[in-house]
Amino acid sequence: MTKEYPSIFGHNNDNQSRFLAEPMTDAKRRFCDEMDVLVFRDGARIVGVMMGHPVDWSTYYWRTIALLPEMQERRIATRVLELTDAPLRAAGVARLEGECLPGNLRMVKMLTGQGYLVTSTVASERFGVLLRLTKFLVPEARAVFDRQFSSMSFVNPQPSRRLS
Ligand SMILES: CC(C)(COP(=O)(O)OP(=O)(O)OC[C@H]1O[C@@H](n2cnc3c(N)ncnc32)[C@H](O)[C@@H]1OP(=O)(O)O)[C@@H](O)C(=O)NCCC(=O)NCCS
Numbered sequence: 001m002t003k004e005y006p007s008i009f010g011h012n013n014d015n016q017s018r019f020l021a022e023p024m025t026d027a028k029r030r031f032c033d034e035m036d037v038l039v040f041r042d043g044a045r046i047v048g049v050m051m052g053h054p055v056d057w058s059t060y061y062w063r064t065i066a067l068l069p070e071m072q073e074r075r076i077a078t079r080v081l082e083l084t085d086a087p088l089r090a091a092g093v094a095r096l097e098g099e100c101l102p103g104n105l106r107m108v109k110m111l112t113g114q115g116y117l118v119t120s121t122v123a124s125e126r127f128g129v130l131l132r133l134t135k136f137l138v139p140e141a142r143a144v145f146d147r148q149f150s151s152m153s154f155v156n157p158q159p160s161r162r163l164s
Contacts, residue, residue: 001049001066002024004066004068005066008066008068008069009066018128019124019125019126019127019128020125020126022126032051034053035051035052035053035063036051036052036053037049037050037051038050038051038080038084040067040071040076040080042071047067047068047070047071048065048066048067048068048071048076048077049064049065049066050062050064050065050066050077050080051063051064051065054093055097057092058092058093058094058095059093059094059095059096059097060088060093060095060096060097061096061097061098062096062097062098065077072106073106077110078110078113078114081110081114082114085135085137088137089137089138093137094136094137094138094141095134095135095136095137095141096116096134096135096137097119097132097133097134097135098111098116098132098133099122099127099130099131099132099133100130100131100133101127101128101129101130101131102121102129102130102131108131108133111133111135112133114135115135115136116133116134116135117133117134117135117136117145117150118131118132118133119132119133119134119145120132
């Protein structure tokens with residue numbers, strides 16, 4: 001992360017973040033030690049990382065995911081996300097959450113393609129304005145969300161309601 005993240009996430013020519021940079025500290029390292037860490041390898045070489053942790057008893061947050069540029073756009077992250085839902089659901093997770101920049105179309109497309117819904121926006125001094133996306137792993141939770149916040153007829157629109 002220390003070596004590759006500045007160029008993967010860098011926003012300008014000298015790779016300086018526009019937001020509050022937080023270099024590795026003992027506290028950050030302790031926090032990372034507590035996270036679930038998935039390391040992607042090509043042989044012995046580390047080519048990507050994905051980290052997540054519980055937010056509460058039934059909510060799990062994917063904190064970060066990044067692949068080296070030459071490993072991107074090969075559907076690696078999509079395939080990993082397809083594999084991680086089942087064990088997290090079996091461990092009692094009812095909802096998954098992740099955040100990304102609205103302009104990170106690849107991430108937005110990947111998460112929405114996996115069934116994540118945009119549930120809020122977050123503005124922070126560390127990462128800027130982010131979309132927060134949620135995927136419900138249990139039907140009861142999704143049903144309540146749909147009833148309260150998505151009760152439009154876009155899933156099965158009535159012909160008479162369609163705009164022509
Ligand atoms: C974001 C990232 C983790 C996605 O992993 P990936 O393995 O490259 O993604 P995939 O190849 O599985 O593609 C995911 C989706 O994005 C689409 N996609 C790929 N490149 C795209 C592009 N340039 N623009 C728009 N969509 C794109 C793919 O078609 C796929 O959608 P589909 O399932 O509908 O076909 C990876 O590209 C990465 O490390 N990016 C840099 C770091 C980053 O942005 N991390 C996320 C921070 S929140």
